[in-house]
Amino acid sequence: MNEYIERYKDSGFKLTPQRLAILHFLEGNTDHPTAEDIFLAVKTNFPTISIATVYNTLQALKERGKVLELTIDPERKHYDPNTTPHHHVVCTECNEIGDIFEDYSETLQPPEYVLRRFRIAGNHVNFYGICKSCQDKKH
Amino acid sequence: MNEYIERYKDSGFKLTPQRLAILHFLEGNTDHPTAEDIFLAVKTNFPTISIATVYNTLQALKERGKVLELTIDPERKHYDPNTTPHHHVVCTECNEIGDIFEDYSETLQPPEYVLRRFRIAGNHVNFYGICKSCQDKKH
DNA sequence: CTCTTACCTTAGAACCATTATAAGCATATT
């Protein structure tokens, strides 16, 4: 837990028990949970937590660059504690999201007509497909 | 208008006046409109149209592969009548979306550990940046 | 032609993820 104290002091981010529980759940999590996923998981150890606290905490983490909000699933937002540049693969059946750690930056150059209209800050690749368990479901 | 009759007969998609108005607005449109954008635009020529009809029509077009639903803007869905493979650039300030017609498919190969878990059907690149008019707004 | 059927449109209600509100709580500072 000292890791957190180190990481968040000076950032005006109070490490309350609720926030520690959320941070602990997110630490190393590669499931790309939704706010509700986080809420339900933390609730088992911390039954009084409110969904509003989850959203508030995610907002604060987002502002501090500690978490990425993913707009990939058309139905809800997902959160990714891995803020290093990487990409994703999404199951078009169940919306499961997987990580892709591959550096495509060399080849992903936006064309001239885009550079004239936008100052580009980053990019992100999504692959779409069907995951194993959804393939199996279709007998 | 005969183009539409040709294009949609046999697909069980009735070409009502409302649908023709929506198709006409979408034809060649590169603005990536939201359902509300479409509703407001069509409403000027067709004041009785309902937003439900816009959503119903978009759903039907989506199912027939005539329109792509874009999950890029965290706030709302956008629709793209251009269904050929292409990519997008998004302004992180105003959510304006631009098209990128560049073929990255050669180099966008998902790694082995992804191919084992997903049957990949496609990919999509988003570039993030700030558009001209938002750059100017920050004086 | 009329009748039937299938599908479409519409207003409004419902839904649901997310955000806002306002009251109470906890902790650090004076």
Place this chain on the structure above:
DNA sequence: AATATGCTTATAATGGTTCTAAGGTAAGAG
């Protein structure tokens, strides 16, 4: 101990999207 600040919470509000149910339309059957 008093105060201030920021956090948590339940609940309400918001807003995009979907659902519902009633009526409309037009093509095909008789």
